[in-house]
Amino acid sequence: VGKADFGDGHRKHTGRRAGPTVSSRTIVEAARAQFSRYGYEGTTTRTIAEDAGVDSALIHHFFLTKEGLFEAVVGDALDPPDLVDQVLAGPRAGLGERTLLAFLSHWDEPENRDRMLAVVRSITALDRAASALRVFLSDGVLFPLTSALGAPNPRERAAMVGAHLVGLMTMRYVYAAPPLATLSREDLATLMGPVIQARLVGSH
Amino acid sequence: VGKADFGDGHRKHTGRRAGPTVSSRTIVEAARAQFSRYGYEGTTTRTIAEDAGVDSALIHHFFLTKEGLFEAVVGDALDPPDLVDQVLAGPRAGLGERTLLAFLSHWDEPENRDRMLAVVRSITALDRAASALRVFLSDGVLFPLTSALGAPNPRERAAMVGAHLVGLMTMRYVYAAPPLATLSREDLATLMGPVIQARLVGSH
Numbered sequence: 001v002g003k004a005d006f007g008d009g010h011r012k013h014t015g016r017r018a019g020p021t022v023s024s025r026t027i028v029e030a031a032r033a034q035f036s037r038y039g040y041e042g043t044t045t046r047t048i049a050e051d052a053g054v055d056s057a058l059i060h061h062f063f064l065t066k067e068g069l070f071e072a073v074v075g076d077a078l079d080p081p082d083l084v085d086q087v088l089a090g091p092r093a094g095l096g097e098r099t100l101l102a103f104l105s106h107w108d109e110p111e112n113r114d115r116m117l118a119v120v121r122s123i124t125a126l127d128r129a130a131s132a133l134r135v136f137l138s139d140g141v142l143f144p145l146t147s148a149l150g151a152p153n154p155r156e157r158a159a160m161v162g163a164h165l166v167g168l169m170t171m172r173y174v175y176a177a178p179p180l181a182t183l184s185r186e187d188l189a190t191l192m193g194p195v196i197q198a199r200l201v202g203s204h
Numbered sequence: 205v206g207k208a209d210f211g212d213g214h215r216k217h218t219g220r221r222a223g224p225t226v227s228s229r230t231i232v233e234a235a236r237a238q239f240s241r242y243g244y245e246g247t248t249t250r251t252i253a254e255d256a257g258v259d260s261a262l263i264h265h266f267f268l269t270k271e272g273l274f275e276a277v278v279g280d281a282l283d284p285p286d287l288v289d290q291v292l293a294g295p296r297a298g299l300g301e302r303t304l305l306a307f308l309s310h311w312d313e314p315e316n317r318d319r320m321l322a323v324v325r326s327i328t329a330l331d332r333a334a335s336a337l338r339v340f341l342s343d344g345v346l347f348p349l350t351s352a353l354g355a356p357n358p359r360e361r362a363a364m365v366g367a368h369l370v371g372l373m374t375m376r377y378v379y380a381a382p383p384l385a386t387l388s389r390e391d392l393a394t395l396m397g398p399v400i401q402a403r404l405v406g407s408h
Contacts, residue, residue: 039328041245124243124325167371
């Protein structure tokens with residue numbers, strides 16, 4: 001996903017022997033829990049080290065910096081391989097609903113949920129998190145999608161859909177505000193599908 | 205706006221003599237600049253005191269806590285008296301555009317801009333900021349509006365419009381992502397107006 005990619009940091013230390021690898025995974029798990037709850041700015045390597053039961057020097061040994069550890073936590077959560085294909089496969093009339101279901105399903109994967117939340121809770125503190133999410137929403141998924149669909153002004157359409165999805169994700173996952181936090185994925189797709197559909201291919 | 209109101213903190217210290225009042229205003233201005241840029245979690249009373257050129261004990265004297273100071277900064281930015289009336293005044297066909305213009309104009313007021321940004325940048329760190337923004341969006345403005353308009357399911361309509369506005373505000377003001385950050389208020393109102401209109405009174 002280009003320069004805002006968070007997908008490399010955690011691959012730097014593969015090939016190590018078993019001991020450090022286990023500690024490294026423990027650190028990443030403790031970090032994921034804290035970053036997803038408190039965001040980048042609200043988390044310290046000291047409290048992560050405490051939770052992981054390791055010396056904080058070990059965090060710096062593995063990940064160099066707090067930002068390196070953040071990258072290891074986020075990993076490839078912002079680089080889903082087949083979101084665009086999922087949306088494109090199927091009848092054109094269901095594009096809006098499939099877009100919503102693809103995003104909501106991605107968020108709801110247990111493996112992704114906390115990592116996505118870590119990014120969203122950190123966008124105000126960490127420029128790379130904001131930039132990575134922006135790239136994910138536009139160049140990574142939505143602009144390829146609107147380009148493939150062939151309606152005019154694909155860049156603007158992608159931005160409009162992106163704003164809608166960011167609002168939905170924020171209300172549902174960060175503020176946890178009902179009814180958007182309590183509706184099922186399917187109900188949300190039914191409710192918001194027509195609007196997303198109109199943004200993707202309608203004459204808006 | 206009920207228990208999430210941030211509008212009282214800064215009124216506690218009126219009636220003081222000139223010296224402390226001036227310092228208090230200087231502190232609030234330094235705090236507004238930092239909270240709007242770094243959010244609640246990324247700001248310390250120490251750095252605010254440095255910027256304001258005062259001893260940080262003075263901050264605690266005036267505002268008791270960092271949260272007290274945050275409340276003084278936000279003030280009544282989340283309590284605009286006439287947003288609903290502005291939207292209701294005028295032909296029904298323009299409801300969507302007027303809603304967008306009312307929100308964007310509120311944000312673009314020099315007096316409000318940094319205070320709104322302070323709230324949005326702090327929602328992931330400070331429960332009261334999240335709760336205040338939720339109340340502003342639903343009970344404060346959007347639910348009264350959808351209730352007054354009389355279409356079915358006003359609570360759900362308010363939530364949908366709220367998600368849309370949060371997404372727009374985040375992309376425009378926090379991520380500053382083009383094209384949503386660069387389009388004029390009027391162009392945004394034209395582009396998004398029909399969707400908001402449909403949410404407010406359409407058969408969605």
